[in-house]
Amino acid sequence: MTNPWMQLPKSAPFALPEEYETLVAFNGIADDNHKLQLDVLPEPFIGNPDAPVVLLSLNPGFDKSDHHHHAREDFSGAIWRNLRHDVSDYPFYFLDPRFKDTGGAAWWLKKLRVLIEDTSLETVAQGLFCVEIFGYHSVNYRAIPKKIRKDPLPHQQYGFHLVRQAIERGAAIVVMRQQKNWLGHVPELESYPIHNLRSPLNPAVSPGNLDSYDRIRDLIGGSKAH
Secondary structure (H helix, E strand, C coil): CCCHHHHCCCCCCCCCCCCHHHHHHHHCCCCCCCCCCCCCCCCCEEECCCCCEEEEECCCCCCCHHHHHHCCHHHHHHHHHHHCCCCCCCCCHHHCHHHCCCHHHHHHHHHCHHHHHHCCHHHHHHHEEEEECCCCCCCCCCCCCCCCCCCCCHHHHHHHHHHHHHHHCCCEEEECCCHHHHHHHCHHHHHCCCEECCCCCCCCCCCCCCCCHHHHHHHHCCCCCC
16 A cells, blocks of 8 residues: 655645645634644654554644644654654654654653663664554544544555554554554454553553563563663
8 A cells, every 4th residue: 555645745734635625624623622733744653664563542642842843854854754664763753862852752751661661762662663543633632523524534544554564464463542443443453462551541551551561572672681
C-alpha cells in the first residue's frame, strides 16, 4: 500500500489533499478541545515500522508548546523523516535527547521509563513502533461523525495496513488505548495474541501494568546486566 503521507503539503495547513475537506468540515462542528490542529505536522505513527514491538494508541495530543517545537528545523525534520519511514538513529524520535524538552518526549519518557531503565534509550528507540487510530493533533480525541464521513480516512487505512503487516511478521502488539475501536478497524487482531495494559488510563509499559512485560522487554533488547 502506498504511503499517503508522501503527499503531505510542505506548509500549513498540514492535511492530506484528499482529506482536507473532511477535516475542515469536522472542525466546523468541533469545540476547542476536539478541533484538529492543522498548523502542526501530523504524527500518525512513530518509530521503526519493522520494530519487534508495536503499540496501538489513539491520536497525538496537543498543547500550545507544540507550535514552538514544530517550528524547529531539527524537530520538524525528524517528523518528516518518520512520515517517510526514513532510517534514523532514533526512529522513535521523542526519545532522541535533542527533543527531551518537547511535550511528546515528556509523555513518552514517563510511559516508557521502566523499559528504558531495563534496556537503554537507544534500544527502545529502535525497538518500538506506535500507530495511532487518527493521525492529526487535537487536545482530546473525537471520531469524525458518520454524517461527515462514513469510512476511515486514507491515512487511517494506511495505519491499519501497517498493523496488518506487523501481524504478518509476528510482532508483539500492545494495545495502549481503545481496544474495541482497534478490533473494529483491524479484525485480524481478534484472533491475534495481543497484549493488553491493565490501565489504559495510564498506559505505561511497565511490569505493574503489563503481565507480559518481561517478554516485551526481551523482544526489544533484553535486560541490562545488574
